[in-house]
Amino acid sequence: AHFNRALVLAARGDPEAAAAGLAAAINLRRDPRFLLADAGLLPVIPKSGEEIEHWRERFSSRLLALSKSDARLPGPPLDTPVMNFYLAYHGANDRDVMTTLSDTIRRMCPTLDWAAPHCTGGAKRDSDRPLRVGIFSSYFSDHAVAWTMRGLVDHLPKEQFDVTLFAVASSTGSVLPELRDAATVVDLPYAYSSARQAIAERECDVLIYADIGMESLSYLMAHARLAPVQCALWGHPVTTGIPTVDYYISNEVAEPSDGHSYYSEQLVRLDGVQTCYRRPDMPEAARPRAPLGLPDDATVYLCPQSLFKIHPDMDAPLAEILRRDPAGCLVLFEGGDAVITDRLKDRWRPVFGNAFDRVRFLPRVAVARF
Numbered sequence: 001a002h003f004n005r006a007l008v009l010a011a012r013g014d015p016e017a018a019a020a021g022l023a024a025a026i027n028l029r030r031d032p033r034f035l036l037a038d039a040g041l042l043p044v045i046p047k048s049g050e051e052i053e054h055w056r057e058r059f060s061s062r063l064l065a066l067s068k069s070d071a072r073l074p075g076p077p078l079d080t081p082v083m084n085f086y087l088a089y090h091g092a093n094d095r096d097v098m099t100t101l102s103d104t105i106r107r108m109c110p111t112l113d114w115a116a117p118h119c120t121g122g123a124k125r126d127s128d129r130p131l132r133v134g135i136f137s138s139y140f141s142d143h144a145v146a147w148t149m150r151g152l153v154d155h156l157p158k159e160q161f162d163v164t165l166f167a168v169a170s171s172t173g174s175v176l177p178e179l180r181d182a183a184t185v186v187d188l189p190y191a192y193s194s195a196r197q198a199i200a201e202r203e204c205d206v207l208i209y210a211d212i213g214m215e216s217l218s219y220l221m222a223h224a225r226l227a228p229v230q231c232a233l234w235g236h237p238v239t240t241g242i243p244t245v246d247y248y249i250s251n252e253v254a255e256p257s258d259g260h261s262y263y264s265e266q267l268v269r270l271d272g273v274q275t276c277y278r279r280p281d282m283p284e285a286a287r288p289r290a291p292l293g294l295p296d297d298a299t300v301y302l303c304p305q306s307l308f309k310i311h312p313d314m315d316a317p318l319a320e321i322l323r324r325d326p327a328g329c330l331v332l333f334e335g336g337d338a339v340i341t342d343r344l345k346d347r348w349r350p351v352f353g354n355a356f357d358r359v360r361f362l363p364r365v366a367v368a369r370f
Helices: 002-011 015-028 032-039 049-067 084-089 095-108 144-155 177-182 192-201 216-221 312-324 338-358
Strands: 131-137 161-168 184-188 206-209 229-232 247-251 266-270 299-302 328-333 359-362
Touching (some): 002 015, 015 032, 032 049, 049 084, 049 312, 084 095, 144 177, 184 192, 299 312
Parallel strands (some): 131 161, 299 328
16 A cells, blocks of 8 residues: 555655655565665656756665665566656766666566567578568557657658557557558557567567657566667657667767767667658637637747656746746646646746746647647
8 A cells, every 4th residue: 555655646746755655665565666666766846956866866876776686576567667757857868877777677577588589599581571670669649659650650661661560558549540551550468478479479670669768568678689679769768778779769960979978779870850740730720818818918938848848957047038028928738747737836936936927837738729
């Protein structure tokens, strides 16, 4: 009960209360799942840059201690979320901490270290057939990851690439019809062993993970060798730290000159951008501002990102924009949980001062309304 409650508190953005709950659970039983969840805590909305550093240090040191212990998990930790997702929004180099996480997970769950039969024994590919490319994601539905992938999949030359999409059943919905039209789709359960076996049976030459780190299954699956070449795409734009992921596919536009130092994988810098993103269907007429609570004469500054992406270093410049523009109104969308929105508001009030009266948090809406 302490463990389950702590996971809810962590997801709601209250790592301090989650840590207290996990401490109570560990005091009753030193279950390796409890220890891993405690090590993996991070804030959703950090209070400051100093708090980011505190939790990153806690994250690394506790994982390192676990990696040196004899703690073992009975199976892949799908029910023990580690909140490494939020590392990508700290503005830091995550290579070392992600490598530590991967090493710890592999040590605690040795069954992750597995290779498909066609990846062992020096098997050679038949050069006369197209390259078998698999792409794995839990988000091939009406989701940003699918929107970035559909143009790419559709335009890959069919005479060169035999493309299979490994689509994990999830609450996000069914696979986009245009993706089913563009490639073979293998529907996978959200279950580690059966999903891993299904991918291995396709005998891919290259396996691309569209978004490692967005959820637990993709992260755990990537620790196996399911294709001779395994790559990560930027559905979640951060290194994996996983030794069985060989390449990170990025581009020259996105990477600084020392970009390779941020990746455990070999960084591939393609020319141009590897995303073919479609222009959305727009409504015929714009809706009036009044129903949204926005003044007609205001200059609207829209920041339509998830709130956890707003780094504390952004706070002062955003506040300064409103101070310099008395007619300015800063508009954001609420977090998935009211606690997340409230935490950002608490962080901003002392920074914005009187200008906070001109900050609006609108309810989340469907794509067409957005």
